[in-house]
Amino acid sequence: MTEKSLTTYLQDKKAKGQKLFIPYIVAGGSGLERLEEEIQMLADSGATAIELGIPFSDPVADGPIIQKSAQQAFAHQVTFAKIVAMLQKINAPVPIILMGYANSFLRFGFERLLKELESTDVKGLIIPDIPYEHQELILPALDQTDIALVQLVTLMSKKERIEQLVKGAQGFIYAVTVNGTTGVNQTYRESLDKHLADITELSEIPVLAGFGVSERAHVERFNTCCDGVIVGSKIVDSLARKGVKETGKLVLNLTGNAG
Template structure:
């Protein structure tokens, strides 16, 4: 299922999409599959699977801890295709990954295997379109979406070049710095969305920091998607056991889904 279909559905319903992020293999391989099913059952429209990496310089402490746990349990890059295949078909499944992991696996090979597993596309936070020729070719060959990031520091020229290379949606990184749940949403996010919208008709997803339905409703007032990651990871990090984490995730996702529908 492609991302375009999910956004067509949410637009027809007059609301923003809810995008949920979780590292594949966390808290365990099987439980990451269960967690994705929980998110979809409780209202997530798109899923981002993080690809655990040993040097996650753009991730905050929660995502770093989750990635470390997955890697310590023996997670391998190829297992992201196992998770994708297990959950694909209900909503679009994207992988969010540092680019050198894809290069190490083989760009065309990764695109081929991910497509075969039912994946929709990649979010590549540390890859800029100027250096993405191999990925653009592979994503075209295997009909995958490609999501690049814009940030508050992006110039108009950079925003225009970035959105021109995107397919599916544009990821608006609404705060500068690493990922992590925050008490309030970014004051610069509405302006970043406005600036980005001037250059594209693609949906714009807003990420970094959302932890409640109230914040989701606020962002849904100007963004086409609300992206939630660290708060989802914290459902497990802050729970005594995995079943309790599953329960917290169900409650959080339902709250977020209600928020984007206000």
């Protein structure tokens, strides 16, 4: 299997000593007509890549902020098909990673989706409710594409399990930092830093910490023990309440690029 471009892209950033920053937003949470502007803002503010969440009615990992944004997307009549059609028109400055639940992908049709994504900048998928043991449902089709399937590692994962998950993994490792749903104001356990460092030591590809990362202090903390962070709810909330310009300032602050 040929190495995915998302893997080599992130590995190159890491090799140059850069810490990775991947923001998450709900596609169409502010209306699809604003998606291109939001993607450009995130890239201009220092995003290494961008996660786009597919709105879903019954999420299991998303907290109230992201749930609310998904409901707003539905109010804007956003669908998976409309998101893909919009991405076919957008020239994204950084790789795009689609994050959604298995039901959304299966209902759209996986073969159809991969065909329609060929003309987009989507380079990765995150499907949190497809466990490692069932990834063969989609990996054979992905092998024929340049789209990586990103693995998640939780706090409950023991060393043997982590070794299994990181072996042959693509893109990056999504290291979940809490037992629960996404959201701000999370309390992190004291052993988290060692857990992240252990995953990073075992993984041949970059490891990013996500869930609850919402302050510059969180970013600085996790950058010391893994390769970067994923920030979602904080950015989604800012887009909903303050708009694109102010959210750009927030992201600049989180990435340490604020002047």
